[in-house]
Amino acid sequence: xxxxxxHSHTEEELISLLLERSERAFxxxxxxxxxxxxxxxxxxxxxxxxxxxxxxxxxxxxxxxVDKFDRSKGSLFTWLLNVxxxxxxxxKRSKYARSQVPESENSVGIMAEESFELPVDTIGxxxxxxxxxxEYKVLIQLLYFEGYTQKEISDEMGIPLGTVKTRVRAAFIxxxxxxxxxxxx
Amino acid sequence: xxRQLPVDPDxxxxxxxxxxxxxxxxxxxxxxxxxxxxxxEVRELESSLxxxxxAYSKTPRPSLKSAIWSSIQAASTTNSNSSxxxxxxxxxxxxxxxxxxxxxxxxxxxxxxMALLASLSVCSIIAFIYTxxxxxxxxxxxxxxxxxLLTLRAHAQSTESNLVAATNExxxxxxxxxxxxxxxxxxxxxxxxxxxxxxxxxxxxFISLTEGLTSKEDSHLILWTYNNRNFVAVKSCERLxxxxxxxxxxxxxxxxxxxxxxxxxxxxxxxxxxIVAVSSNNVMLGFGEKRRAKGxxxxxxxxxxxxxxxxxxx
Numbered sequence: 280x281x282x283x284x285x286h287s288h289t290e291e292e293l294i295s296l297l298l299e300r301s302e303r304a305f306x307x308x309x310x311x312x313x314x315x316x317x318x319x320x321x322x323x324x325x326x327x328x329x330x331x332x333x334x335x336x337x338x339x340x341x342x343x344x345v346d347k348f349d350r351s352k353g354s355l356f357t358w359l360l361n362v363x364x365x366x367x368x369x370x371k372r373s374k375y376a377r378s379q380v381p382e383s384e385n386s387v388g389i390m391a392e393e394s395f396e397l398p399v400d401t402i403g404x405x406x407x408x409x410x411x412x413x414e415y416k417v418l419i420q421l422l423y424f425e426g427y428t429q430k431e432i433s434d435e436m437g438i439p440l441g442t443v444k445t446r447v448r449a450a451f452i453x454x455x456x457x458x459x460x461x462x463x464x
Numbered sequence: 465x466x467r468q469l470p471v472d473p474d475x476x477x478x479x480x481x482x483x484x485x486x487x488x489x490x491x492x493x494x495x496x497x498x499x500x501x502x503x504x505e506v507r508e509l510e511s512s513l514x515x516x517x518x519a520y521s522k523t524p525r526p527s528l529k530s531a532i533w534s535s536i537q538a539a540s541t542t543n544s545n546s547s548x549x550x551x552x553x554x555x556x557x558x559x560x561x562x563x564x565x566x567x568x569x570x571x572x573x574x575x576x577x578m579a580l581l582a583s584l585s586v587c588s589i590i591a592f593i594y595t596x597x598x599x600x601x602x603x604x605x606x607x608x609x610x611x612x613l614l615t616l617r618a619h620a621q622s623t624e625s626n627l628v629a630a631t632n633e634x635x636x637x638x639x640x641x642x643x644x645x646x647x648x649x650x651x652x653x654x655x656x657x658x659x660x661x662x663x664x665x666x667x668x669x670f671i672s673l674t675e676g677l678t679s680k681e682d683s684h685l686i687l688w689t690y691n692n693r694n695f696v697a698v699k700s701c702e703r704l705x706x707x708x709x710x711x712x713x714x715x716x717x718x719x720x721x722x723x724x725x726x727x728x729x730x731x732x733x734x735x736x737x738x739i740v741a742v743s744s745n746n747v748m749l750g751f752g753e754k755r756r757a758k759g760x761x762x763x764x765x766x767x768x769x770x771x772x773x774x775x776x777x778x
Contacts, residue, residue, distance in 0.1 A: 309529055309532065315518050318518075318520040331524060332610075336535075338532045343539065353510060405519045408519050455508060455512045
């Protein structure tokens with residue numbers, strides 16, 4: 280099953296464009312990746328207005344740090360995701376965000392509960408992710424979308440650190456199995 | 465996947481999640497270069513996270529694109545301005561051990577204004593740097609204030625919407641309604657209706673009872689919350705009357721509430737208890753009833769039968 284992005288460039292072409300730092304380069308990169316990056320930030324900070332600010336700052340960071348991108352260390356998409364996600368998590372953990380944004384009492388269980396309209400090609404992905412075991416969903420939510428470390432999860436949930444690591448491993452295995460049919464064009 | 469990796473798989477997962485230390489990161493990156501298996505495993509983990517991220521894609525509003533590009537350009541301009549600092553302090557590379565014969569008198573005449581000019585230049589540079597730092601500090605502070613305002617606005621909007629929801633429910637109660645939810649099963653009690661209102665931010669919860677409550681004059685209603693596997697009595701309301709609105713203010717949050725009604729002559733031993741379980745977003749999750757067997761006291765924490773979920777009418 281294919282999951283298509285909104286561009287027709289290879290990763291090498293995108294990297295070359297990025298290094299150009301031209302407006303055309305920005306337009307291509309933004310159109311290709313902004314929905315995913317915005318979606319991730321929105322999932323972390325849970326406010327559209329704040330997510331827009333975070334995305335804006337992340338793109339400035341990306342633009343300024345493009346020389347630091349090392350192709351040998353990973354894909355462009357992963358690098359963009361990490362810069363953006365880390366910026367969002369840093370904001371969430373900053374003094375301005377802590378105890379200001381009201382946390383839902385069901386915050387841990389929200390991975391499958393958003394109600395905004397989804398593009399058709401992500402519906403299948405979401406359906407697969409919804410099949411994750413509830414305990415693995417919680418772990419992925421805490422680790423990836425809340426920025427918890429495994430030690431923090433262990434302390435918070437009263438589970439031995441070794442058990443957390445074992446479950447994370449199992450969560451990744453299950454996630455990989457569920458998503459293995461999906462690939463990008 | 466059964467291939468042997470030269471590294472604990474747990475650390476690769478930590479790596480892709482950004483949880484490794486700088487030493488561990490450097491070690492894994494070296495391993496990636498040396499071992500195709502490690503590189504492949506990391507790539508597969510990253511791919512899973514990329515797909516996971518893509519599942520939550522949402523297109524931002526169209527005008528954001530130009531706003532971001534403007535920010536990038538502004539940031540680039542600021543950076544290029546700050547890099548245009550004078551570099552005139554570098555010594556000249558030309559081998560100018562000039563042997564020009566400068567008259568000593570002329571040199572002393574010349575050196576005083578030069579010294580003054582140099583001092584003025586240094587003072588100007590110091591003032592400029594200080595002003596720049598002040599501006600940067602103010603800028604940072606402004607950014608922080610802006611974030612605070614956005615957060616406060618989000619919080620206020622959320623509180624406002626909860627209050628509106630609670631007000632609407634109150635108004636709805638007064639009209640003849642076919643949406644009232646029975647507190648207990650039909651047949652066990654007579655037409656006792658209740659709704660639960662929840663405002664998670666203000667912890668304001670109140671329960672509305674409509675007509676039909678059969679109670680003695682001396683009976684009263686007790687609200688219990690579920691805390692650490694026990695029900696704890698929180699509030700009581702006396703002189704219960706059919707149709708009377710009962711409010712329990714400032715009730716602590718709880719996943720379940722228990723309502724019991726008792727007579728003053730025999731406190732703490734209700735004949736029957738009804739359970740209402742609610743979530744934080746105004747959804748009544750279930751309700752049920754527990755009957756006390758004759759001669760037994762009420763036993764907290766016993767499993768309560770639940771009925772189907774019914775959302776509150778909007």
